Amino acid sequence: MFQSLKKKLNVFIGRTEEKVEKRAELSTETKVRGILRPKIRLSEEDLENILYDLQLDLIQSDVAVETTDAILEKLRSVLSGREIDKKRVHESIEESLRRVLREVLTPDKEIDVIDFVKNSSKPVVLLFVGVNGSGKTTTVMKVANLLKKNGFSVVLAAGDTFRAGGIEQLATHGENLGIRTISHQRAADSAAVVYDAIEHAKARKIDVVLADTAGRMQTKTNLMDEMRKICRVNKPDLRIFVGDALTGNDAVEQARAFNREIGIDGSILTKMDADVKGGSALAITYETKKPILFVGVGQGIDDLKRFDVDWFIGEILEAS
Ligand SMILES: Nc1nc2c(ncn2[C@@H]2O[C@H](COP(=O)(O)OP(=O)(O)O)[C@@H](O)[C@H]2O)c(=O)[nH]1
Ligand SMILES: [Mg+2]
Incomplete structure (x- = not known):
C-alpha cells in the first residue's frame, strides 16, 4: 500500500543516512553516559539539499503543497543541530520522520x-x-x-x-x-x-x-x-x-x-x-x-x- 509515498520516504532516509555517514568521518568524539561516541551533525547545506529533494517527492505523492511545507519545516527543526548516534543513524532519522508525520496526522480532536x-x-x-x-x-x-x-x-x-x-x-x-x-x-x-x-x-x-x-x-x-x-x-x-x-x-x-x-x-x-x-x-x-x-x-x-x-x-x- 502507498508505494509511492513509501518509496520516497525511504529514499529520504537513505539520502540523509548517506550525508550523516559522510559527516561521521569528520566528526569528533563525545562522551554519552560514559561511552565514547562520534558526534555527528548534518551541515545546514546537507539538510537543505535533502529537504529540497524531499519537497519534490512529497508533492509527487499527493501531499499537498501546504502540508509538504509543514513537514519540511518540522523536519528542519527536528534535524538541524541534532546529534546523531553513529550506531543508530537509520533508526534515528526514521524516528524523527515518525515524530513529524505523527504531528501532521494529529487532528484537533480524535473521534471514535x-x-x-x-x-x-x-x-x-x-x-x-x-x-x-x-x-x-x-x-x-x-x-x-x-x-x-x-x-x-x-x-x-x-x-x-x-x-x-x-x-x-x-x-x-x-x-x-x-x-x-x-x-x-x-x-x-x-x-x-x-x-x-x-x-x-x-x-x-x-x-x-x-x-x-x-x-x-x-x-x-x-x-x-x-x-x-x-x-x-x-x-x-x-x-x-x-x-x-x-x-x-x-x-x-x-x-x-x-x-x-x-x-x-x-x-x-x-x-x-x-x-x-x-x-x-x-x-x-x-x-x-x-x-x-x-x-x-x-x-x-x-x-x-x-x-x-x-x-x-x-x-x-x-x-x-
Ligand atoms: N475499490 C473501491 N471502490 C469503492 C470504494 N468505495 C466506493 N467505491 C466504488 O466507487 C463507485 C462510486 O461509489 P458511490 O458510493 O456510488 O459514490 P457516490 O457518488 O459518492 O455516492 C462505486 O462503483 C463504488 O463501488 C472503496 O473503498 N474501494
Ligand atoms: Mg451516491
Missing part, C-alpha cells in the same frame, strides 16, 4: 464513531458529503452495517435526490441489510428528506440516521447551499466528508472546500485498496485538522477500516 454514537443523545444524525463518485452511498452502507453489528438501530435518508438512481441505489442496499430508507421523489428538497428520516427515527426510537447527499461538482455554489440548508434544518451531529483517495490533490481541495463552506467533523477516504499514493491522507488531516474516521478498502459492505495513525505510519515507513 462507535463511542460517539454510544454517548450522544438519540437519534444521532450523521451526514455524508462529498462530490459525485467519491463513494458516499457505498460508505453510508458500510457505516450502517458497522453500526448494526454494534447493536444500534439505523435508518437511512436518501438525500441524493438529484442523481437518477440515487434513491434506488440506497434503498436496495438498505433492503439487503434490513434497514429502512426514507425517501421522497426525485428532485425533492434533500433537507426535507433528512428531516423526515429524523422524525421517523424519533417516532420509532431508532438510534442513528445516516444521511446520504448529492455531490454534483463542489465548485457549484448551489451544492454548498444545499448542504448548508440540510445542516441548518437538521443540525447533524457529525458532518463527514467522503473523499476518493485515488483523486489525490482533488480530494484535498474538496475537503478544504466542504470544511470552509459547512465545517466538517471528520473525513472518510475511500478506494484505499487501489494503488493510491498515500499523501492525501496526510494532507486532508493536516489541512482540515479533522480526523480521518475510516478508510474504504473495497466495494464490499465490510470493506471499511478504522483509520489508525500508527498503522498508516507503519505502512509508509516500512522499507519496501
Whole structure:
C-alpha cells in the first residue's frame, strides 16, 4: 500500500543516512553516559539539499503543497543541530520522520464513531458529503452495517435526490441489510428528506440516521447551499466528508472546500485498496485538522477500516 509515498520516504532516509555517514568521518568524539561516541551533525547545506529533494517527492505523492511545507519545516527543526548516534543513524532519522508525520496526522480532536454514537443523545444524525463518485452511498452502507453489528438501530435518508438512481441505489442496499430508507421523489428538497428520516427515527426510537447527499461538482455554489440548508434544518451531529483517495490533490481541495463552506467533523477516504499514493491522507488531516474516521478498502459492505495513525505510519515507513 502507498508505494509511492513509501518509496520516497525511504529514499529520504537513505539520502540523509548517506550525508550523516559522510559527516561521521569528520566528526569528533563525545562522551554519552560514559561511552565514547562520534558526534555527528548534518551541515545546514546537507539538510537543505535533502529537504529540497524531499519537497519534490512529497508533492509527487499527493501531499499537498501546504502540508509538504509543514513537514519540511518540522523536519528542519527536528534535524538541524541534532546529534546523531553513529550506531543508530537509520533508526534515528526514521524516528524523527515518525515524530513529524505523527504531528501532521494529529487532528484537533480524535473521534471514535462507535463511542460517539454510544454517548450522544438519540437519534444521532450523521451526514455524508462529498462530490459525485467519491463513494458516499457505498460508505453510508458500510457505516450502517458497522453500526448494526454494534447493536444500534439505523435508518437511512436518501438525500441524493438529484442523481437518477440515487434513491434506488440506497434503498436496495438498505433492503439487503434490513434497514429502512426514507425517501421522497426525485428532485425533492434533500433537507426535507433528512428531516423526515429524523422524525421517523424519533417516532420509532431508532438510534442513528445516516444521511446520504448529492455531490454534483463542489465548485457549484448551489451544492454548498444545499448542504448548508440540510445542516441548518437538521443540525447533524457529525458532518463527514467522503473523499476518493485515488483523486489525490482533488480530494484535498474538496475537503478544504466542504470544511470552509459547512465545517466538517471528520473525513472518510475511500478506494484505499487501489494503488493510491498515500499523501492525501496526510494532507486532508493536516489541512482540515479533522480526523480521518475510516478508510474504504473495497466495494464490499465490510470493506471499511478504522483509520489508525500508527498503522498508516507503519505502512509508509516500512522499507519496501
Ligand atoms: N475499490 C473501491 N471502490 C469503492 C470504494 N468505495 C466506493 N467505491 C466504488 O466507487 C463507485 C462510486 O461509489 P458511490 O458510493 O456510488 O459514490 P457516490 O457518488 O459518492 O455516492 C462505486 O462503483 C463504488 O463501488 C472503496 O473503498 N474501494
Ligand atoms: Mg451516491
